Amino acid sequence: MPTGITERNKANAELASLGYSIKSLEKELWQPKVTLYRHTPAYNNSGQMSDDIGTTIKNLTSEPSYIARCARLGQFTFPPSESCICPWCKERKEQGVDVTEEDGATSVVSPLHSKTCEDCGAILQAASSGGLSTKFKYHKERLHSEA
Ligand SMILES: [Zn+2]
Numbered sequence: 001m002p003t004g005i006t007e008r009n010k011a012n013a014e015l016a017s018l019g020y021s022i023k024s025l026e027k028e029l030w031q032p033k034v035t036l037y038r039h040t041p042a043y044n045n046s047g048q049m050s051d052d053i054g055t056t057i058k059n060l061t062s063e064p065s066y067i068a069r070c071a072r073l074g075q076f077t078f079p080p081s082e083s084c085i086c087p088w089c090k091e092r093k094e095q096g097v098d099v100t101e102e103d104g105a106t107s108v109v110s111p112l113h114s115k116t117c118e119d120c121g122a123i124l125q126a127a128s129s130g131g132l133s134t135k136f137k138y139h140k141e142r143l144h145s146e147a
């Protein structure tokens with residue numbers, strides 16, 4: 001078996017374990033350049049959302065090890081959806097957050113949970129209450145820990 005095929009199978013297996021379906025691997029990967037969609041929001045240093053779910057990151061290399069690294073951060077070559085098998089979409093589905101599909105494009109209903117930090121007034125948002133409390137704890141530890 002040629003090395004190239006083995007490498008590719010290995011990469012496919014890793015990507016599949018991170019949330020890629022075999023179908024999406026065949027369709028979306030192995031193109032020269034790919035667009036990635038965030039399946040989990042990005043946050044800046046003060047804990048505020050900088051990029052929402054569904055935000056695209058364009059023109060990235062489709063090198064499998066790079067794609068795998070992105071997948072570990074919740075960035076995939078397909079939009080987030082209800083049928084997505086990645087850990088982030090699965091968690092949102094379990095939390096009952098609406099993900100609607102329209103015209104092939106996917107839009108995610110914006111975060112349902114928010115909390116204002118009493119120390120600095122920052123508004124923290126998350127798609128789930130569990131996510132929010134984790135984020136709030138992290139925010140407090142980072143910015144307001146007196147120890
Ligand atoms: Zn997903």
Ligand SMILES: [Zn+2]
Binds near residue numbers: 140
């Ligand atoms: Zn604060």
